[in-house]
Amino acid sequence: MSIVAGYLMFGVDLGLDYTLRNVILGSAVLGLVGGVLGCFAVLRRQSLVGDALAHAALPGVCLAFMLTGAKGTFGLMVGAAISGWIGTLALLAIVRGSRIKEDAALGVVLSVFFGVGILLLTRIQRTGDAAQSGLDRFLFGQAATLVERDVQLMAVLSAVVLAIVWLLFKEFKLLSFDPDFAAAVGFAPTPLTVLLTTLIVVAVVIGLQTVGVVLMVALLIAPASAARQWTNRLGRMLALAGLFGALSGVVGAVLSARISRLPTGPTIVLAATAIVAVSVLFAPERGVLWAGIRQWRHRRRLQVAALLRDLADRAGATGRVDAPALAAGGDLRALRRRGWVGAGPDSAWVLTPTGETEVRRARRQEAVWKRYLGRQMNLPPEAIHHGVMEMERVLPDDTLRLLEAELAREEAAEAIPRRPGTVVVDPGTEAAR
Amino acid sequence: MSSELVVIITGVLVGASCALVGCFLVLRRMALLGDAISHSVLLGIVGVFFFTGGRSALLMVLGAGAVGLLTVSLVELINRTGRVREDAAIGLVFPALFSLGVIFVSRFPSRVHLDVEHVLYGEIAYAPFYRFELFGLDLGYRSFWMLGIMAALDLLFVGLFYKELKLATFDPGLAAAIGFSPVVIHYGLMAAVSATTVVAFDSVGAILVVAMLIVPPSTAYLLTDRLTTMFALAVGTGAASAVGGYWLARSIDGSIAGAMATVAGLLFVAAFLLSPLHGLVARLLRLRHLRRVFARGLLLSHLEGHHGSADLATLRCRFLWNARTAAAVTRGAVRDGLVRETTSGAYTLTEQGRGAARDVAAG
Structure with missing residues (x-):
């Protein structure tokens, strides 16, 4: 529990109160795990499977509550994990067993499971059970309800998930980039896929209480998409995604604590989205901004070169062109800057030897x-x-x-x-x- | 009119109009864009609340339509940078817009009269309480007017552009070649989805609109190969989900919208398993039938080729059949008069069987 201990000290230093400490730590842990596992989902082009999975967790939460009659976090998490898993299986069954395409299958699983969840949730609420208040925190998340035990549970689960990713890094990497090759060299793709999906389920379950089923998908996709812009290496991408996720969590948690009536989950999501925007625009190499500049420069170079050739064609043997014949002012200046043309006598332009x-x-x-x-x-x-x-x-x-x-x-x-x-x-x- | 009936009719109208536009989403593999739009529409609704302070139906539809198109263009924009793939782009855009909406709702509760419950479950149960008044005249239930007009517009849209939509859906290349702009069709459809979503949103809430958009058309898609039939089945399934959902919600005392999605899901599962055309059971039966035909063909040509007879043990050894398959195949062939059992327990072809064997050989 050294992470928790370290963080508690850090929190004390900043004079943070107990609730805020839990919220910040919980959000950071969630962002870390979501970011790391999201990388695999994004690379495997299964970004929205996480969405379906998160929505599918809701009926499990409600059923677990109905069965146990308590809102102990662990029981609800188990329920969420089981029904998230069933949702994944349903998705697989629909895609494999019918003509329905993956997008529609995702939509069907997501909305029907969520509908069942809502039905159960409203049923619980209307039975007037006193203990149910706060069960709807699983919809949009309500980080303020995190207590230290929840955070500890999240930290332990995250540690287990991250350890598995670390141990099976090579296998997951191969599975993400070349599943056929992975199968050919003897890694069993099905158990690996099952394991990876299970880990994503666990990440979703970790996030339910903080950001809720509706927005959980953003914490899988956004940090991974941002990290992808900065590196081409999977190891670094995982580390960066974890970092971005944790950063979004902390920023979101702090902002929502400082500003009144700013819900934590959506704020975390917006923080993560902002990181994506910055990354897509400004990341070195892949940044859209740099690409635009590169393209502009290239076009400019071609323009200038074309002008130089025109100039040479006009100049012919004399090597000089009269100024009025030239309309391209800016390009001409560019030629001059490069030392390819110079001003000749009688307001004419001449090609220099370098030109x-x-x-x-x-x-x-x-x-x-x-x-x-x-x-x-x-x-x-x-x-x-x-x-x-x-x-x-x-x-x-x-x-x-x-x-x-x-x-x-x-x-x-x-x-x-x-x-x-x-x-x-x-x-x-x-x-x- | 009893309030019960008002709710049911409202639900049927929601189911019908969503199913109509949803068919194209499912066929064009854009179900997830529908999902994204239904989430981000919240921002449009909240925006109209925030800036006008009222809930004018027309402004709501316009605002939500604008945000719907914004969603689609943002996804396209991100996709076109080549930095993020489309599935991830969708998953980036709608949570961000939805988050903005939720933050607006919580930051300005006095200006935005929406609560989380409304966003999620809709207010279909309150449909009987809102009436449509014009110049002091009471014209009836508001939900009927809004959803009725929306359903009519959707019907008009699909009716007028049926040929264009159909062609652009099934052969986009040809559609573009003969001059139907795919961009116009795409954005027109997305506008229709956004507008329908916002009207339905009021009744069933943000996420359950997705259920109404995608589940009934998917169910219909499992039941038919014809587009017009698919429309009819999708609208029918949507309406049936609404009626069944109301009944379910009443009997277990839960959210009507949730129950509608649940029933839609049950109908989907039924079609998934039992559709005569594409259902799982039908597929398995067809597979079994093919297996039987093949096995009988093997039996007949084996007997034909070996002039006469073979006993069960030979057959099992020859074709690696287990006892059950061997028994079933021979029993079936005997029953149909193609093969008869001799006194020694071997099987030989009958006259009819020889004909059938020649047919098998001829392919």
């Missing part, structure tokens, strides 16, 4: 590209795109060298500079290959 080299390089590039499209891809001449393409990024080096060698043999007349850094290949040895 001329660049033009020849671009022409060479275009010639190689055309050749590639015409020969290797067998495109008809009219379909060949004449723009300057950045083929160095597209074509493998071998192909590029071959094409360039061919060109060099045929075009001895005009020396076109190679792209910088290209290995010079003697045409003779190239032909001998």
